[in-house]
Amino acid sequence: MLFNSLDFILFITLFFTLWPFLKGRKNLRFSYLVIASFVFYGWWDWRFLFLIIASGLIDFLAGLAMTKFPRRRKLLLIISVIGNIGSLALFKYIDFGIGNVNWLFGMLGVEYRLGLTGLILPIGISFYTFQSMSYTIDVYRGQLQPTRNILHFFAYLAMFPQLVAGPIVRAKDLLPQLETIQPTTEAQRWQSLQLITWGYFKKVVIADSMAPIINIAFNASDPSPVSGYWWLIMVMFALQIYCDFSGYSDIARGLARWMGYEFPLNFNHPYGATSLRDFWGRWHISLSSWFRDYVYFSLGGSRCGRTKAEGNMWITMLVSGLWHGASWTFVIWGGWHALILSLERLTEWPKKLARLPLGRHLGAILVFALVVVGWVFFRADSFGQAITIIKTMFSFSAGEGNWIMEQLGAKSLACMLFMILCETYFYFGLDQVPWERSRIIRIAQPASVALLLAACVFVRGPGSAFIYFQF
Amino acid sequence: MSTDLPKHNLPKVFRFVARERAAQALLLALSIILLLGFTRRNDNTGPKLVKLGWQACADVVVAGDSRTGGGVAPGQLKQFLPGMRILNYAFAGIGYGPEYLDAIEGVLDPDSKQKVIILGISPQSLTDKMAQNNSFLDLKSTYAFRSPRLAAYFQKLLRFTAPIKMMDALGGRLVDPHIQRQYRRSHADGWTAAYDDPPLQDFSGYLRDALNIFDNNPVSPTIVKNLTNRVARWQSQGIHVYAFRLPTIPEMVAIENNQGEFDEQSFASAFEQAGGRWLTIDQFRYPSLDGSHLNRDGALEFSFDLGRMISSQEKDPQITNLASEPQMRL
Numbered sequence: 001m002l003f004n005s006l007d008f009i010l011f012i013t014l015f016f017t018l019w020p021f022l023k024g025r026k027n028l029r030f031s032y033l034v035i036a037s038f039v040f041y042g043w044w045d046w047r048f049l050f051l052i053i054a055s056g057l058i059d060f061l062a063g064l065a066m067t068k069f070p071r072r073r074k075l076l077l078i079i080s081v082i083g084n085i086g087s088l089a090l091f092k093y094i095d096f097g098i099g100n101v102n103w104l105f106g107m108l109g110v111e112y113r114l115g116l117t118g119l120i121l122p123i124g125i126s127f128y129t130f131q132s133m134s135y136t137i138d139v140y141r142g143q144l145q146p147t148r149n150i151l152h153f154f155a156y157l158a159m160f161p162q163l164v165a166g167p168i169v170r171a172k173d174l175l176p177q178l179e180t181i182q183p184t185t186e187a188q189r190w191q192s193l194q195l196i197t198w199g200y201f202k203k204v205v206i207a208d209s210m211a212p213i214i215n216i217a218f219n220a221s222d223p224s225p226v227s228g229y230w231w232l233i234m235v236m237f238a239l240q241i242y243c244d245f246s247g248y249s250d251i252a253r254g255l256a257r258w259m260g261y262e263f264p265l266n267f268n269h270p271y272g273a274t275s276l277r278d279f280w281g282r283w284h285i286s287l288s289s290w291f292r293d294y295v296y297f298s299l300g301g302s303r304c305g306r307t308k309a310e311g312n313m314w315i316t317m318l319v320s321g322l323w324h325g326a327s328w329t330f331v332i333w334g335g336w337h338a339l340i341l342s343l344e345r346l347t348e349w350p351k352k353l354a355r356l357p358l359g360r361h362l363g364a365i366l367v368f369a370l371v372v373v374g375w376v377f378f379r380a381d382s383f384g385q386a387i388t389i390i391k392t393m394f395s396f397s398a399g400e401g402n403w404i405m406e407q408l409g410a411k412s413l414a415c416m417l418f419m420i421l422c423e424t425y426f427y428f429g430l431d432q433v434p435w436e437r438s439r440i441i442r443i444a445q446p447a448s449v450a451l452l453l454a455a456c457v458f459v460r461g462p463g464s465a466f467i468y469f470q471f
Numbered sequence: 472m473s474t475d476l477p478k479h480n481l482p483k484v485f486r487f488v489a490r491e492r493a494a495q496a497l498l499l500a501l502s503i504i505l506l507l508g509f510t511r512r513n514d515n516t517g518p519k520l521v522k523l524g525w526q527a528c529a530d531v532v533v534a535g536d537s538r539t540g541g542g543v544a545p546g547q548l549k550q551f552l553p554g555m556r557i558l559n560y561a562f563a564g565i566g567y568g569p570e571y572l573d574a575i576e577g578v579l580d581p582d583s584k585q586k587v588i589i590l591g592i593s594p595q596s597l598t599d600k601m602a603q604n605n606s607f608l609d610l611k612s613t614y615a616f617r618s619p620r621l622a623a624y625f626q627k628l629l630r631f632t633a634p635i636k637m638m639d640a641l642g643g644r645l646v647d648p649h650i651q652r653q654y655r656r657s658h659a660d661g662w663t664a665a666y667d668d669p670p671l672q673d674f675s676g677y678l679r680d681a682l683n684i685f686d687n688n689p690v691s692p693t694i695v696k697n698l699t700n701r702v703a704r705w706q707s708q709g710i711h712v713y714a715f716r717l718p719t720i721p722e723m724v725a726i727e728n729n730q731g732e733f734d735e736q737s738f739a740s741a742f743e744q745a746g747g748r749w750l751t752i753d754q755f756r757y758p759s760l761d762g763s764h765l766n767r768d769g770a771l772e773f774s775f776d777l778g779r780m781i782s783s784q785e786k787d788p789q790i791t792n793l794a795s796e797p798q799m800r801l
Binding site for chain 2: 452
């Protein structure tokens, strides 16, 4: 079920109508959460519920077995990781692997070709697999006591707000929260409505309004030769993917808060970052911290010398790229970020630049431009297309006539400028000004949320699935 | 005497709203949505949504873009195909992509004894651009429920939540005056009758639109191939498939043939090889609304002729016999 579907609006209305009556008793609450989450997930294709149940059972049982057979902990961890990575490999990467083997056969002059499986990628598999794995790894590391209640475990794993596109919530953060339920305060309900509204606005108004223009640009059989056109398209894509994904995270956090639970912040205005390291501390925080804790640190992190640390960082970024999609363009995207991070560490240019007058702002613009170039690989259908676009971007060829309005459209340009203004507001810290002390602002707040909600209905773009669903 | 009520005398619900900002915002949002929804100009979304909900309910489905939507009146066809349930399932700016072809098939009643699909062919609807990005896909993604049952219950109620275009919001003041003079009436069978008052003289607007559509976007051999493959499949399932090129004006045909690179003869021959029956139409006989679409009278006349041509080709003796004496209704 998509958050931006009318099915979901009906589902969530029913869910919150019954929630106050069912949240009191622990097992009833867990059961309700599990059933609702399974309905939410199974609405798309109920057969894939078996996959999430299987993936969850492996980790639930592995967790229990680790306490019973502490000397076999490592073996149990390996079984869990193989089970999770195996299902991910089967559904997400097998055809990518077969394609590469076939390419290799071609290079070696072998005529034999393996057939593609054509398996459907289950929605959100990368998210819940990682969430499930983190449970077992935390139990293995002694950072978490496994739960003995299977309903408790599945309420954590399958909790519908974050099930298919994150944030990836750690078991040690959510399992204890689920044990109890606190009555929500007026302030919590208000903040959650703000989060949900802003999340929807970012997705259905901003991201969905820009999506058709971006799709046309990338699907064109004869791509535009105008450099400015591609810069604008890529800035739009940067904002689209940000609004799409952070919008989903905001809705998820808002829904959880309305229930009385707290999910971690997943996006902290990443386009205001003044270095790429800073960017990765603000973009998809739950995933980047997952990779840091479970991949980078597991490889040794920065404890084994500078060269090894660089290698570990490169491996983490490349794997992170591959996590996003079974294609070499995603790996190159990860590699691009690793390269910039390496250069940053080597030259320390962000620090040096920040010492100059206006250097910090210049640094933020430069980092944004580097991230935008990276997004070309992320969005392009092939490596060749990405290279053609990047060449055009840096060819500085001008367009003729009023191409901006004709090819980009007033609405998508307005959305782009609106989001740039919003992010500039946060960049300069204007959100830290205690506006709430002003009586007028306090009264106007419900009106502004109401207007945003009305805009979600009347100014929305053509609906589409969330981009991160495919990952 | 003070008119102020003490706070504790207010009904419980008011006290709740007074202290809950979330409730205030939701109530205000609901009021705005209802106010805008009920006072907005009728943008013809309702009938389109009704169409979108059609499932397994017709013997004859007429498909195509807005030129078919405005050009084929099922009521006229019924005179030649009596007793058959005929629906015009055309959408503005449609392209013959796989989603639309699936949807056409879905409108046919699987239990129907005589299933017929009539395709209105405009070269625009055979281009990649229109197949990938069109109002049918927009409508579907904006309104469709995943569950057809939910769709049946709610889609008719959702007209007032349709996105408002900037021009609508400005009350139509900035809308091109030649569009403002058009009047449209959507019929329950899917036909949209259109007429001008006074009639439009300058047809350059739609000719320019056609040039823009065909800019780097000629008729796609892939779309044509997929369509003819589908026709072959339909034929093999016992569905009779007819197609015709939509009537318009000579200038539009020139643009379609030159800029759109549409070769009617080779298309017709590919269509017939797939098992379909190509109907040759006198393209310039019917009065045009705007240089692209037929006006109401033109559509009635054309639909009458179309019905006669189809009935003469249908082999079912019952249909052929009954199709002998209809009178054109205007």
